[in-house]
Amino acid sequence: MTKKYFMNMELLSKQVRLWLEEDIGTGDITTTTTIPLDRRSKGIIHVKDNGLIAGLPVAAQVFRIVDPELVFVPKVEEGVYAEKGTILAEVSGSTRSILLGERLALNLMQRMSGIATRTNQYVRAIEGLPTRLVDTRKTTPGHRMLEKYAVRVGGGHNHRFGLYDAVMIKDNHIKGAGGIEPAVRAAREGIPHTMKIEVEVESFEQLEQALSAGADIIMLDNMSNANMTEAVRRVRAAAPHVIIEASGSVTLETIQGIARTGVDVISVGRLTYSVPALDISLDLDAKKESGS
Incomplete structure (x- = not known):
């Protein structure tokens, strides 16, 4: 059974329209002056690296908004590991x-597939x-939904989406x-009872203060593995929940050693920043071109 990954398609459509406006502006001068209006083609989207594929529904939405008569057919499933040369759609x-x-469809797929590939490595x-491996808010402005989606495709999980959905002190x-x-x-005093409070600590003194204050989640920031092991022992003894x-x-x-300290969650900013894009291209199939 194909795994489903949720995405807010209404929000995606709004963003795609803005990105297309940025790219196309008053019109694609090269295409409109060189390509006959009635010319029809098939574009073959293929990957030029090995990696995990994310963003096929996004690419489909880009082409759908550009022209509802375009037919987009995926050739692999979202989240599949594809080797160099694989036809994706x-x-x-x-x-x-x-x-x-x-260009927009490829840019988004390349970025998302790069994130999914790196996440899967972690x-x-x-x-x-x-x-549990989770991401952070270190995302590209305007692209957070897609980048956090790509983390899920890669097998990771999402931390808070923004400043509004969790307390992180x-x-x-x-x-x-x-x-x-x-x-x-x-x-x-200022949040609903359904929301949790996370506190970042850098020392055992702060750890004890966070426990005493009743924090629901404690983040151990830049601690050594030995100190994290001791911090886990103290938390489990005082407040196992x-x-x-x-x-x-x-x-x-370093991530495996950190996981072996007994922490429940590891958050990694590198999942979404400074990530190399997966090289993906689109080639027109000359044999399929036609025009009246």
Whole structure:
């Protein structure tokens, strides 16, 4: 059974229209001056790297908005690992329309597939361990929905989506509020009972303060593995219901050791920033071109 990945298609459509407006502007001068209006083609989308594929529904939506008469046919499933040369999809119809949507569709797929591929590398590094890999808010402005979607395709999970859906008390909040205890108390008074409070700590002293204040989630920020192991021991003894998260400079080389400290969650900013795109191209199939 094909795995389904949820995406807000209404929001995607709004964003795609803005991105197309940015790219097309007053019109694709090259295409309109070189391609006959009645020319029809088939575009073959293929991958030029090995990697996990994400963004096929996004590419389909791009071409649909450019021209509802274009026919987009995926040739692989979303989330599949594809080797170099694999045909991912075909899009048929007006040659002009295909070329209008080509760059945006490929840019989005390349970025999303790069994120999914990297995420899957991290997931496999902690395979078999009871630790959840999550992303962060270190995303490209305007592309957060797609990038967090790509993390899920890669087998990871999402942290909070924005500033509005969870309380995360970090170092500057602690300084501004006058300490962990007053920060947690004020947050608890101002949020619904359904929302949890996370506190970032950098020392055992702050850890004890977060436990005393009643934090629901404690983030261990840039701690050594030895200190994280001890922090996990203390939290489990004092408040076993508290979720423990590790964060800070996590790499593929260090993530397994971090997971073995016993933390519940590891958040990794590298899943969505400085990620190399997967090379994906679209070639027109000359044999399929036609015109009246």
